[in-house]
Amino acid sequence: xxxxxxxxxxxxxxxxxxxxxxxxxxxxxxxxxxxxxxxxxxxxxxxxxxxxxxxxxxxxxxxxxxxxxxxxxxxxxxxxxxxxxxxxxxxxxxxxxxxxxxxxxxxxxxxxxxxxxxxx
Amino acid sequence: xxxxxxxxxxxxxxxxxxxxxxxxxxxxxxxxxxxxxxxxxxxxxxxxxxxxxxxxxxxxxxxxxxxxxxxxxxxxxxxxxxxxxxxxxxxxxxxxxxxxxxxxxxx
Numbered sequence: 295x296x297x298x299x300x301x302x303x304x305x306x307x308x309x310x311x312x313x314x315x316x317x318x319x320x321x322x323x324x325x326x327x328x329x330x331x332x333x334x335x336x337x338x339x340x341x342x343x344x345x346x347x348x349x350x351x352x353x354x355x356x357x358x359x360x361x362x363x364x365x366x367x368x369x370x371x372x373x374x375x376x377x378x379x380x381x382x383x384x385x386x387x388x389x390x391x392x393x394x395x396x397x398x399x400x401x402x403x404x405x406x407x408x409x410x411x412x413x414x
Numbered sequence: 415x416x417x418x419x420x421x422x423x424x425x426x427x428x429x430x431x432x433x434x435x436x437x438x439x440x441x442x443x444x445x446x447x448x449x450x451x452x453x454x455x456x457x458x459x460x461x462x463x464x465x466x467x468x469x470x471x472x473x474x475x476x477x478x479x480x481x482x483x484x485x486x487x488x489x490x491x492x493x494x495x496x497x498x499x500x501x502x503x504x505x506x507x508x509x510x511x512x513x514x515x516x517x518x519x520x521x
């Protein structure tokens with residue numbers, strides 16, 4: 295089965311750091327562009343970051359300079375390093391696959407999501 | 415950044431009804447629009463891409479249309495399995511943006 299599985303979420307204090315991981319199974323990550331999208335009840339779905347198959351990266355203005363996306367094709371995995379976390383970063387974070395080789399793109403495979411809570 | 419506005423926010427209809435959801439972009443996005451279905455407690459699922467192309471495995475009662483700034487998602491005959499929140503998403507330019515969602519309920 296083609297799937298993405300996120301891990302690494304949890305509770306962290308404001309100003310703290312957290313690294314999310316995303317493991318692909320049932321397909322090879324290397325030919326695909328991958329994104330992180332987050333969701334909150336108040337702000338809905340929000341695109342966070344993108345990494346191309348050639349490791350070109352983009353970030354939403356709200357996380358630029360604080361979050362870093364990376365990939366390890368040998369491990370079939372993707373990462374999101376989150377620093378200087380704020381209360382407003384609290385959300386469910388989804389790892390999502392770009393459907394075609396467009397930038398940006400529609401998202402055809404979504405992970406189950408991992409919850410990040412930033413609170414003192 | 416391009417803003418996406420969906421209407422209505424909530425929709426209640428009977429089984430078998432034809433249902434239409436509208437999505438408007440703040441500027442032209444050509445046909446770079448996707449529609450997603452999110453059931454409670456689950457991740458979103460891609461239904462439509464490039465405004466009108468049906469994703470593999472999606473029932474034929476779902477269809478999309480539009481270009482430029484105005485788009486619609488139509489469910490030709492509403493089924494109980496269609497109870498969900500539906501989102502549009504533009505991917506014409508960064509940052510890719512989602513609409514606020516339309517919750518579909520059975521009357």
